[in-house]
Amino acid sequence: MKIGFDNDKYLQMQSEHIRERIAQFGGKLYLEFGGKLFDDYHASRVLPGFKPDSKLQMLLQLKDEAEVVIAINAYDIEKNKVRGDLGITYDLDVLRLIDVFRNVGLYVGSVVLTQFCSQPAAEAFQKRLEALGVKVYRHYLIPGYPSNIPLIVSDDGYGKNDYIETEKELVIITAPGPGSGKMAVCLSQLYHENKRGIKAGYSKFETFPVWNLPLKHPVNLAYEAATADLNDVNMIDPFHLEAYGETTVNYNRDVEIFPVLNAIFEKISGKSPYKSPTDMGVNMVGNCIIDDEATREASAQEIIRRYYAALCGVRAGKEKQDTVFKIELLMKQAGLTVDARKVIAAAVNKAEETGNPAAAMELPDGTVITGKTSSLLGASSALILNALKTLGGIDDNIHLISPTIIEPISRLKVGCFGSRNPRLHTDEVLLALSICAATDPKAELAMQQIDKLRGLEVHSSVILSEVDEKTFKKLGVNLTCEPKYQTKKLYHK
Numbered sequence: 001m002k003i004g005f006d007n008d009k010y011l012q013m014q015s016e017h018i019r020e021r022i023a024q025f026g027g028k029l030y031l032e033f034g035g036k037l038f039d040d041y042h043a044s045r046v047l048p049g050f051k052p053d054s055k056l057q058m059l060l061q062l063k064d065e066a067e068v069v070i071a072i073n074a075y076d077i078e079k080n081k082v083r084g085d086l087g088i089t090y091d092l093d094v095l096r097l098i099d100v101f102r103n104v105g106l107y108v109g110s111v112v113l114t115q116f117c118s119q120p121a122a123e124a125f126q127k128r129l130e131a132l133g134v135k136v137y138r139h140y141l142i143p144g145y146p147s148n149i150p151l152i153v154s155d156d157g158y159g160k161n162d163y164i165e166t167e168k169e170l171v172i173i174t175a176p177g178p179g180s181g182k183m184a185v186c187l188s189q190l191y192h193e194n195k196r197g198i199k200a201g202y203s204k205f206e207t208f209p210v211w212n213l214p215l216k217h218p219v220n221l222a223y224e225a226a227t228a229d230l231n232d233v234n235m236i237d238p239f240h241l242e243a244y245g246e247t248t249v250n251y252n253r254d255v256e257i258f259p260v261l262n263a264i265f266e267k268i269s270g271k272s273p274y275k276s277p278t279d280m281g282v283n284m285v286g287n288c289i290i291d292d293e294a295t296r297e298a299s300a301q302e303i304i305r306r307y308y309a310a311l312c313g314v315r316a317g318k319e320k321q322d323t324v325f326k327i328e329l330l331m332k333q334a335g336l337t338v339d340a341r342k343v344i345a346a347a348v349n350k351a352e353e354t355g356n357p358a359a360a361m362e363l364p365d366g367t368v369i370t371g372k373t374s375s376l377l378g379a380s381s382a383l384i385l386n387a388l389k390t391l392g393g394i395d396d397n398i399h400l401i402s403p404t405i406i407e408p409i410s411r412l413k414v415g416c417f418g419s420r421n422p423r424l425h426t427d428e429v430l431l432a433l434s435i436c437a438a439t440d441p442k443a444e445l446a447m448q449q450i451d452k453l454r455g456l457e458v459h460s461s462v463i464l465s466e467v468d469e470k471t472f473k474k475l476g477v478n479l480t481c482e483p484k485y486q487t488k489k490l491y492h493k
Contacts (some may be wrong), residue, residue: 001364001455002293005049005285014284015061018203021282022065022090022169025201025273026428028188028193031282033174034206038100043207045478046222046299047285055207059172060104066170066249067109068101070094071180074113074122081178093176098134110135112179117141135160139181139188146260153267158191175290178230185263194268198427201273204254204280209234211248211278212286219332220249225306226281228326229319248278301478303330304341308480312463341480342368343459348482351461357482359383359485361477362457363390373423376406380460380468381429384453388433391449392442400443401432426471453477462486 022029035043038056051057059066073081076090083093094111101108111129113122116138126136139161142152151157164185171189173182193200208223220234237250239258254277261280265272274280289295307327313319331337338344343360346368350358356373359380363369364419369390371383387401395398409432410422424432430450436443454476463481464472473478 001048002291002294002297003049004291004298005047006288006290007049007051007054010050010054010057010284010288013287014058015284017282017284018062018170018205019065021201021203026199027169028171028198028200029169030171030173030189030200031163032182032186032202032203032204033172034204035208037097037174040207042222042226042302043285046219046302047289048294048298049290050285053165055205056104062170063106065168066166066172066213067107067166068172068174069109069164069166069185070097070111071114071173071182071185072111072176074116074119076123076176076180076297077113077125078119080121081177082130086417090176090180091121092130097174097176100299107168108134109168109171110137110164112137112162112164112185113137114139114184114263115141135165138165139185141286145184146257146264149260149263149267151180153191153264158188159195161188161192164189169470183261187261188266191264191268202280203282205282207283209249210286211237211250211281211283213249215249216333218296218303218334221334222299222302222306223251224328225330226302228306228310228323237276237278238279245277248276250277250281254280296417300334300336300340303327303336304338305336305478305480307331307338307482308459311483312481315463315485341457341459343457344480346370347459347461357460358438359458359460361387361453363387364452364456366440376403376423377429378409378421378423378425378468380426380464380472381424383458384426384429385433385446388402388449389454391452394442394446398442398452400440400446401429402435405432405436425465427467430471450475 020030038053040055041052044050044052072090072094081090082088084092086093088096098108111134111137112293113126116122117140129136142157144151146152173185175182190200190202209220213220215234215236224232224234233252234249235252235255237248238257240246240248258277261422262272262274279353310319310323310327314321314324343362346360347358347370350372351358354372357379358370358372360370361383367390369383371379371386373379375383389396389398389400406424409424409428413419414422433443434447437447456477458472458477458478458479460481463483463485469479
């Protein structure tokens with residue numbers, strides 16, 4: 001993979017810019033932190049060289065000046081809202097986030113329950129946190145929010161919210177997911193700080209869209225593809241254009257809410273520090289791209305991956321057809337077709353040739369290899385073994401796992417565990433390979449190649465089982481699937 005992003009430059013430049021913003025407001029900054037803080041795999045895919053934990057590493061350079069406040073919507077607790085990528089509820093993710101931040105040395109000051117109105121599950125969660133020694137604050141629903149500014153910026157609006165006691169210059173407001181009320185928490189704190197005569201400011205950290213890249217740059221189009229289900233669109237910031245005569249990119253929700261935010265700022269402190277939504281941001285990502293062509297290529301692949309994810313989501317009944325239509329439009333704007341993803345044709349052709357599911361992988365040198373379904377192995381399992389052989393220079397005729405080992409595992413699956421599929425899944429193949437590696441040097445050599453799979457492209461001719469999909473995700477492989485199942489069953493697990 002070509003490197004298109006200077007991660008070291010980003011860490012330095014971003015932390016310096018945040019320090020400058022803290023100084024601008026007299027030594028106290030509430031920073032709304034959007035997106036994923038320490039596992040931003042979307043950014044690492046579209047900006048080759050960006051590390052998934054880059055934002056966390058950047059904050060660690062500020063850890064002596066920073067503390068974290070985690071916001072969670074009380075209604076999300078009540079509804080047991082689940083974070084899709086992790087499969088855990090938002091309240092459990094708060095506990096996970098606290099552990100992660102503490103483990104790396106970031107101070108977690110408190111948790112704030114937003115839109116609180118005595119939801120039983122939220123009250124129970126507060127008791128649980130307090131029993132664990134975590135401070136908890138409550139912020140309440142405000143009628144007419146965000147339009148009724150006279151009420152919002154009053155003792156009956158923000159004034160009713162608990163004042164969050166903070167200790168550091170930089171207060172990072174983050175959350176398990178969107179809709180958690182991060183911005184409202186920041187603005188409420190500005191109101192309370194102003195009443196106490198404390199100088200404080202607000203800024204927003206969002207990696208995408210990248211404000212100083214063109215509107216239709218593939219990196220920005222890939223962000224639209226990633227949020228197609230939310231109906232977010234990138235647009236030219238009209239306020240920035242009017243104020244400075246410069247064209248910058250923002251997204252529709254920030255542009256739409258800016259007049260309201262401006263009015264709130266003026267109501268709180270007498271004047272607004274910003275002339276545009278772009279002004280509010282502190283993102284330096286666009287300044288750290290070192291190979292534009294590499295980011296364009298990576299982003300094009302991401303758009304196609306999002307397209308196939310949407311197709312499979314529709315097939316599984318989890319996604320709307322409108323999402324597919326929107327990404328198709330983005331592909332046209334980027335001049336893309338699925339032919340740009342070489343593994344698609346390879347997997348589909350292999351499936352047609354064999355009459356069974358198949359899969360394909362593109363190796364670092366551009367070579368595309370395939371895996372087919374057999375009596376003992378699924379296509380994905382065969383693909384992984386074939387890839388490890390190729391990467392390790394192992395002859396294709398060599399059995400890394402003897403059939404005498406695979407067959408008893410298959411019998412166990414069918415005879416004891418009641419599985420209808422005797423073929424080994426990807427996780428079972430890797431476990432069997434690791435056992436063989438104890439006595440077989442070739443198997444050990446294959447095991448040593450596993451890390452080389454990270455970042456490679458894979459396509460399957462059918463929607464994979466949950467087990468295989470999770471294994472590919474753990475391996476760091478970029479997976480797409482044809483939007484069809486292997487069987488005509490109604491229930492797929």
